[in-house]
Amino acid sequence: MPHLTVLEGEDRFYFKLAFCSFFLIILMVASLHFGAEIYTPYEVWNAFWELETEASIIIQTLRVPRMVLAPVTGMALALSGLLLQTVSGNPLASPAFLGVNSGAAFFVLLAFSFFGFTSLWFLSLIAFAGALTAISLVFLLAFSFGASFQQSTLLLAGITLSSFLSSAITILLATNETTLEALLFWLSGSFANRDMSGLIIVVPVLFFSIIVTLIMKSSLDSLLMDDESAKALGLSIFKLRLFFIFLSALLASLAVVLAGPVAFIGLVAPHIAKNYAGLSHLRNIPFCLLFGAHLTLMADIATRILLSPSEAPLSAVLAFIGVPFLVFLLLSKKRGVVG
Amino acid sequence: MKRSFFRNNSILLGLVFLLAVVSLISLQLGSSFISFERMINILVGQGTKSDILIVTKLRLPRIILAINTGIALAVSGLLLQIVIKNPLASPSLFGVVDGAALGAIIFLVLFSSETGNLVFPVEWQPVAAFLGSLLAIFVVFWLTILDGRGLSRLILYGICFSALATALISLLMIIGPIHRASQAFLWLTGSVHAANWQKVVISSSALIITAPIMMLLSSSMKQLMLDEESAQATGLTVKTSLVLMVILATFLTAIAVSFAGAVGFVGLLAPHIARFFTPSHGLILLFITALTGALLVLGADFLGRIAFQPLQIPAGAITAFIGAPYFLFMLRFKNVFHRR
Amino acid sequence: MDTKKAPLTRYEKVNLSYGSTIVFEALNLTLNEGEITMFCGPNGCGKSTALKALRRLLKVRSGIIFHGANPIDDLSDKALAKLMSLLTQKPSAPDDLTVEQLIKMGRFAHLGYLGHFSKKDKEKVAEALSLCHLQNLVHETIGNLSGGQLQRVWLAMIIAQDSPTILLDEPTNHLDITHQIETLELIKKLNEKGRTIIVVMHDLNMAARYADRMILFKDGKVAADGTPEEVMQPSNIRNVFNIDCEIMRDNIYQKPMLIPYKLRPYNDSGNLNG
Numbered sequence: 032m033p034h035l036t037v038l039e040g041e042d043r044f045y046f047k048l049a050f051c052s053f054f055l056i057i058l059m060v061a062s063l064h065f066g067a068e069i070y071t072p073y074e075v076w077n078a079f080w081e082l083e084t085e086a087s088i089i090i091q092t093l094r095v096p097r098m099v100l101a102p103v104t105g106m107a108l109a110l111s112g113l114l115l116q117t118v119s120g121n122p123l124a125s126p127a128f129l130g131v132n133s134g135a136a137f138f139v140l141l142a143f144s145f146f147g148f149t150s151l152w153f154l155s156l157i158a159f160a161g162a163l164t165a166i167s168l169v170f171l172l173a174f175s176f177g178a179s180f181q182q183s184t185l186l187l188a189g190i191t192l193s194s195f196l197s198s199a200i201t202i203l204l205a206t207n208e209t210t211l212e213a214l215l216f217w218l219s220g221s222f223a224n225r226d227m228s229g230l231i232i233v234v235p236v237l238f239f240s241i242i243v244t245l246i247m248k249s250s251l252d253s254l255l256m257d258d259e260s261a262k263a264l265g266l267s268i269f270k271l272r273l274f275f276i277f278l279s280a281l282l283a284s285l286a287v288v289l290a291g292p293v294a295f296i297g298l299v300a301p302h303i304a305k306n307y308a309g310l311s312h313l314r315n316i317p318f319c320l321l322f323g324a325h326l327t328l329m330a331d332i333a334t335r336i337l338l339s340p341s342e343a344p345l346s347a348v349l350a351f352i353g354v355p356f357l358v359f360l361l362l363s364k365k366r367g368v369v370g
Numbered sequence: 371m372k373r374s375f376f377r378n379n380s381i382l383l384g385l386v387f388l389l390a391v392v393s394l395i396s397l398q399l400g401s402s403f404i405s406f407e408r409m410i411n412i413l414v415g416q417g418t419k420s421d422i423l424i425v426t427k428l429r430l431p432r433i434i435l436a437i438n439t440g441i442a443l444a445v446s447g448l449l450l451q452i453v454i455k456n457p458l459a460s461p462s463l464f465g466v467v468d469g470a471a472l473g474a475i476i477f478l479v480l481f482s483s484e485t486g487n488l489v490f491p492v493e494w495q496p497v498a499a500f501l502g503s504l505l506a507i508f509v510v511f512w513l514t515i516l517d518g519r520g521l522s523r524l525i526l527y528g529i530c531f532s533a534l535a536t537a538l539i540s541l542l543m544i545i546g547p548i549h550r551a552s553q554a555f556l557w558l559t560g561s562v563h564a565a566n567w568q569k570v571v572i573s574s575s576a577l578i579i580t581a582p583i584m585m586l587l588s589s590s591m592k593q594l595m596l597d598e599e600s601a602q603a604t605g606l607t608v609k610t611s612l613v614l615m616v617i618l619a620t621f622l623t624a625i626a627v628s629f630a631g632a633v634g635f636v637g638l639l640a641p642h643i644a645r646f647f648t649p650s651h652g653l654i655l656l657f658i659t660a661l662t663g664a665l666l667v668l669g670a671d672f673l674g675r676i677a678f679q680p681l682q683i684p685a686g687a688i689t690a691f692i693g694a695p696y697f698l699f700m701l702r703f704k705n706v707f708h709r710r
Numbered sequence: 711m712d713t714k715k716a717p718l719t720r721y722e723k724v725n726l727s728y729g730s731t732i733v734f735e736a737l738n739l740t741l742n743e744g745e746i747t748m749f750c751g752p753n754g755c756g757k758s759t760a761l762k763a764l765r766r767l768l769k770v771r772s773g774i775i776f777h778g779a780n781p782i783d784d785l786s787d788k789a790l791a792k793l794m795s796l797l798t799q800k801p802s803a804p805d806d807l808t809v810e811q812l813i814k815m816g817r818f819a820h821l822g823y824l825g826h827f828s829k830k831d832k833e834k835v836a837e838a839l840s841l842c843h844l845q846n847l848v849h850e851t852i853g854n855l856s857g858g859q860l861q862r863v864w865l866a867m868i869i870a871q872d873s874p875t876i877l878l879d880e881p882t883n884h885l886d887i888t889h890q891i892e893t894l895e896l897i898k899k900l901n902e903k904g905r906t907i908i909v910v911m912h913d914l915n916m917a918a919r920y921a922d923r924m925i926l927f928k929d930g931k932v933a934a935d936g937t938p939e940e941v942m943q944p945s946n947i948r949n950v951f952n953i954d955c956e957i958m959r960d961n962i963y964q965k966p967m968l969i970p971y972k973l974r975p976y977n978d979s980g981n982l983n984g
Binding site: 586596600603605606649 | 791
């Protein structure tokens with residue numbers, strides 16, 4: 032049982048919070064400056080007040096949406112990952128490992144290649160449905176192996192479902208080259224040319240989720256214990272789990288709506304937050320959100336610079352950050368990290 | 371005891387017979403039908419040139435490669451499920467498959483000239499795939515040894531490697547020409563359509579070399595049903611047999627996917643189906659698993675060839691679509707697989 | 711009775727450790743053939759460790775354990791399994807295994823390379839089945855057994871292993887009094903058939919009833935060693951377990967029985983006064 036650091040370091044908490052928020056703002060501003068074309072702060076400033084210059088078009092129509100979309104997506108994924116890790120007691124749980132991405136991608140492909148849907152807005156809805164379906168299936172499968180979660184079973188169920196869906200995706204793509212061309216980029220996740228209108232739904236849901244999780248922080252803390260002790264404390268574990276799983280799936284699916292399938296944020300951000308701010312949810316939720324936003328923004332900037340002038344796939348960039356982190360996490364001998 | 375002996379043997383014989391029948395049918399059927407008479411003619415050296423070509427150059431190697439692939443993947447899955455002690459373990463979780471895919475795709479993308487032709491002959495693709503899977507095995511094992519918390523951690527590092535390999539694959543497919551990407555996707559689905567005698571000889575000899583080791587390991591497999599301490603106490607050298615089994619499993623997977631691509635779900639399905647047939651946990655289970663795997667891939671390849679003519683569906687597509695209902699089946703009959 | 715006293719197992723300057731915690735330093739101990747020896751002592755005193763080291767489930771840091779004429783390190787795993795069987799504290803196997811299948815696993819060390827069962831193997835399995843009264847449960851899956859039945863099945867597996875020495879790690883743990891007696895009577899029966907038996911036991915009274923020799927461990931050292939009568943002394947018990955007690959004799963077997971009174975006070979460093 033990991034210990035909870037609830038009350039220690041009150042001052043440093045706010046200092047850290049201020050520092051991380053400030054860093055977020057810096058990254059957001061930086062995201063306006065960097066890309067295929069690099070602008071000076073002066074040019075960026077002017078671009079806001081000018082019309083019809085090249086810089087103003089690039090910044091106002093291309094970079095500003097990304098500056099907003101990236102952190103929102105990152106926050107949603109990070110919170111989703113944190114909830115999953117707490118609820119399943121599995122430090123490796125993350126939306127991507129539990130089939131969210133492949134579910135979304137599979138549904139989008141089906142809609143695109145068989146029914147010819149092309150509206151991005153509608154595809155987003157389909158993606159949402161796919162993500163939710165996949166993650167429910169995974170949990171259903173894991174539940175069916177026993178009343179409580181066995182850690183590796185959840186993970187294996189997720190990966191097996193993902194691998195099934197990916198082979199289905201591969202088949203769909205292999206048989207249809209035009210679909211492949213149109214969707215290959217969507218499938219690797221990106222913030223380029225995304226619709227801001229999704230934010231109308233995502234931001235309120237994210238806001239609501241943050242409030243709810245912060246209110247229910249002590250329930251979340253108790254879920255870190257083993258089932259029987261938590262039950263003995265008077266929690267209805269099953270309902271709580273179901274609720275948080277749903278919330279988490281909702282957040283992850285909405286992130287898919289904004290950016291397509293994006294992996295690793297939901298895994299990495301919560302871990303950094305837990306190391307930085309401890310296991311108490313009241314403390315690590317704010318940092319989890321901030322780190323999620325940081326990571327996504329940085330990765331987004333990297334996608335623009337890496338293969339400039341063309342864009343690198345976001346999920347690939349994140350994998351290059353995320354995999355070494357994951358390996359490091361697994362290798363770390365600290366008890367209770369990944370037992 | 372007598373009864374189970376007969377039961378096991380009749381199941382084995384039945385499966386062998388079924389495999390022979392399916393092989394024969396898939397030898398006959400295809401874009402052109404070859405009757406029994408013509409088959410016998412070929413056998414005694416009297417067949418027409420085109421018949422001989424179709425049977426010996428196209429269909430026979432394809433059938434044998436399908437069988438070999440099935441055996442290798444199924445046995446690999448069985449071994450891994452025993453080592454990890456989890457009925458959901460499968461060869462695709464250990465990074466080997468994605469490593470092979472990475473090798474194959476690097477080959478396709480890097481050695482394409484501007485005009486889209488390959489600089490090297492395509493026969494070298496399996497070599498690239500095999501190198502890729504060796505890299506995967508090496509990295510995953512190295513990390514597991516570094517970790518030092520037992521073989522069950524293999525799966526975690528396998529996932530890590532897969533994630534990285536998949537990222538690289540998607541990057542390469544975006545950089546490379548689009549028709550290469552679709553070719554790569556075909557490879558990723560897994561198919562035995564590009565079979566030739568060279569591949570048959572290599573994969574068969576790999577199986578023949580490993581077969582005695584597998585058979586010797588079968589009683590250890592049974593003993594590993596026990597927890598590790600009890601297994602050791604009954605006289606099993608647990609560590610050695612676990613390590614041997616994992617090495618064997620990854621090697622078999624590497625061989626299978628290098629030639630046939632990522633044919634999914636055989637390694638997951640075959641051992642489960644086999645357990646349905648027999649209460650054995652040793653040699654008999656091993657044989658039945660191998661035969662089931664062979665039947666799965668052969669049947670899938672046959673179906674993919676015949677069902678949607680003239681379109682050819684890759685075998686991996688068919689096995690994946692058998693995998694989905696099976697998933698639901700597992701949900702339904704969870705108690706069969708529930709282990710304490 | 712001279713044969714009963716022949717030394718069989720010898721720990722010579724054995725150092726044992728779990729990770730960085732040292733359990734035994736220079737343990738010297740000789741165990742005799744044909745006896746029931748019980749290892750007792752408080753939690754963490756190293757009694758299970760000593761047992762596992764003898765069966766080579768733990769490697770010794772230094773020193774040698776002899777069994778018979780040879781150091782155990784000279785023997786192969788199968789050869790060792792033919793000499794000694796061990797029932798671990800929490801053995802486990804899949805629920806869908808049948809009783810017969812599980813018991814047959816005990817024969818592993820005797821089988822050929824392909825795992826074929828000879829006539830002798832089958833006889834030994836049948837013998838173990840009848841010795842443990844499991845004939846009616848042969849085809850039952852072990853998931854359907856009660857705790858007491860399951861323990862008998864595991865014992866049968868060990869018996870089927872047919873080794874002259876049997877090691878048992880807390881075989882009566884979690885069993886009710888009926889099954890405890892049943893298990894210990896079975897152990898006694900095996901001993902009368904000539905097997906050497908070494909048991910880790912928590913229950914001192916049960917140990918005293920059935921043991922030929924008791925060994926009390928404390929902090930990686932042998933604190934008391936001898937017949938139950940010699941070991942079950944208030945001074946030994948106070949020294950090892952830190953309780954005041956009274957020793958009596960039961961009316962039928964005339965074996966020592968312990969009645970615990972109360973815990974002695976803790977000292978300043980939070981340890982029990984020894």
